[in-house]
Amino acid sequence: MEQNTEKKDRSCWPRMDEEKIRAAYQFNDVYINFLTRAKTEREAVEEIIRLAEDKGFKDISKIDAIKPGDKIIITSKGKVAALAVIGSEPLQEGLNLVVSHIDSPRLDLKARPAYEADGMALLKTHYYGGIKKYQWLAMPLALHGVVVKKDGRVIKVVLGENPTEPVLTISDLLPHLAKDQMEKKMSEAINAESLNALIGTRPETGCGNDPIKTYIMKLLQEKYNIDEDDFTSAELQLVPAYPAREVGLDRSMVGAYGQDDRVCAYTSLMAALEVEQPQRTALCLFVDKEEIGSSGNTGLQSLLIENIVSDIMNKAGVKDYYSLRQALSLSSALSADVNAAVDPNYPEVFEKMNCSFMSNGVVVTKYTGSRGKSGSNDANPEFIARIRRLFDEAGVVWQVGELGKVDIGGGGTVAQYMAYYGMEVVDCGVALLGMHSPFEVASKLDIYMAYLGYKAFMQKF
DSSP states (O other), X not given: OOOOOOOOOOOSGGGSOHHHHHHHHHHHHHHHHHHHHOOSHHHHHHHHHHHHHHTTOEEGGGOSOOOTTXXXXXXXXXXXXXXXXXXXXOGGGOEEEEEEEOOOOEEEEEEEEEEEETTXXXXXXXXXXXXXXXXXXXXXXXXXXXXXXXXXXXXXXXXXXXXXXXXXXXXOOOGGGOHHHHTSOHHHHSOGGGOOEEEEOOOOTTOOSSHHHHHHHHHHHHHHOOOGGGGGGEEEEEEEOSOOEEESTTOOEEEETTHHHHHHHHHHHHHHTTOOSOSSEEEEEEESXXXXXXXXXXXXXXXXXXXXXXXXXXXXXXXXXXXXXXHHHTOEEEXXXXXXXXXXXXXXXXXXXXXXXXXXXXXXXXXXXXTTTBTOOOOOHHHHHHHHHHHHHTTOOEEXXXXXXXXXXXXXXXXXXXXXXXXXXEEEEOEEESTTSSSEEEEHHHHHHHHHHHHHHHHHO
């Protein structure tokens, strides 16, 4: 007898009345605007700070001492942010953390990107994170980031988002000449060194060498006061130039670049802004570098969490290292990251009894990793039982999820780096279609349930 592997219907739709559905749609209207404005980690941090300050959060550097109920902002290097709401219980007894990442797959400019060839000027790129290279061809791209001059001045660059501005693009090979290319494996059809963005064809009058590149550099000098050497101390990214949009004739989904993991960042941000007088201190953390293994001094393989919690404890008058380690080991955390929604176009890679579905609620993922759970946190069942009870009591629709069939592939999150401190942690986030593509799709109801789940965890767990 063939095994029935179809998952029972646990859709959010029949569990929500029209008022709740309307609230979910309204919540997503603002989320769509956030996605359109915050396409890089620096832009996300700017939005987080702006929204937090509007809700009365204050920078920790401006606070001499903290007390229960205080709302605090901590930032690092323009690419990490943390919001804390101080609880009534001593910090040494642990915190409730929700941690998401605000970096996304993209194309970074190389340190010496500009060159000229065959009557065109182009920019060399180095892709960041796990991408399908072919997805980044023949589409409008915007240039975002910062350039730091030798004297320390920071120049912000956003070019291609306004409909009146030009965009960049990476050309694709026409099918008439692509016979050899199309016979290659997908992973080999596009060479990474071919991901060069077209930036111009007009030459500088009277210039002998590289007249087109020279003209482009002249334009950059006039608009941004950037010269070619400044690329060396720049952080410039190519991202899709289109805004986030509603998807579906019923407007039930959101499509956008960067929903991995800004969908969890935004929902946890909105939840943190509404936390009031919790028993345990709530800490909502937004980090960088997850897509490349959480490396560097803005990723969670650093002492980032330890430094942030020690800053908070220092302001509370708790200065000894033992208390810091005790606080971290007794903490509880949600690793707020996305999972893969079952895609009916590719059913062969999903095991439907255990994978997550669109519109079935926020996804609780006991373990990630690849194949034999390599690189996974693998959450403890006692902790998951408490999460189940919390979500059910708070009316949060949730589901379980895995990242596809066991031997197909896999992936990791920041959960393992929080578990390092001994705290309890489980992955919890939104299911996406087209994860890591330039246009990821999520259900509005799942997004809303993530917000409700994160809020319940920070307020009541």
